[in-house]
Amino acid sequence: MGMFLAKLMSFFCNQEHKVIIVGLDNAGKTTILYQFLMNEVVHTSPTIGSNVEEIVVKNTHFLMWDIGGQDMLRSTWSTYYTNTEFVILVVDSTDRERLTITKEELYKMLAHEDLRKAAVLVFANKQDMKNSMSAAEISKFLTLTSIKDHPWHIQACCALTGEGLGQGLEWMTLKTAAK
Structure with missing residues (x-):
């Protein structure tokens, strides 16, 4: 009964979940954000500061902050961390x-x-891309299995076609339902 009530409340309250999208410059963060938003490729230039958009998946609202990844900007990432529920780390494979x-x-x-x-x-x-590392290779290199105090998931994707992005959002949506 409690789970039903929680689901009902979340349906009517449309709670927003804060997401930060981080990664090194040229990893595809902004392309992924706008692929989520418009389902198309948007030509981008390096992000200085951030882009923010609301993405709705199955009545789940994600407020996504795409943060610039250039070396000089990475020290500012922590200013975006408050109330963040999800970190999307974009890796150029x-x-x-x-x-x-x-x-x-x-x-x-x-x-x-x-x-x-x-x-x-x-x-x-x-x-x-030719010679890209698989998700399994990246997971091993990043030693993701050593992360015990954060739920995590790795998803192979292509920002240009949108392939794999839906599965990543689905994982996030399931995580919000479990809260």
């Missing part, structure tokens, strides 16, 4: 050279007090 930096940024975020309750969705983007 072809960028093997900078995967170590991505890993460092991920664990720095997960150690932050404001993200202690946040769930993590990793998008292994650019799966359509």
Whole structure:
């Protein structure tokens, strides 16, 4: 009965869930945001600061903050962490050279007090590219299985076609229903 009541309340209250989309520059964060919003590819330029959009999936409202990923902007990511329920980490699956930096940024975020309750969705983007790493390879490199205090999921995707993005949103929607 309690679960039914909670579902009923969430249906009428349309609670918003704050999401931050982070990753290194050129990983595909903004392309993913606008693929969610408009289901089409939008030509983007590097994000300075952030873009914010509301995405609704099955009556679940996500307020998504796409945050610039250039080196000089990463130190500002923490200003967006307050009340964040989901972190979407976008990884360029072809960028093997900078995967170590991505890993460092991920664990720095997960150690932050404001993200202690946040769930993590990793998008292994650019799966359509030649020589891209699989989601399993990226998961192993990032040692995702060592993350015990945050729910996490890795999803192979292609921001340009939208492939895999729906499955990631579905995982997030299921996580909000479980709360």
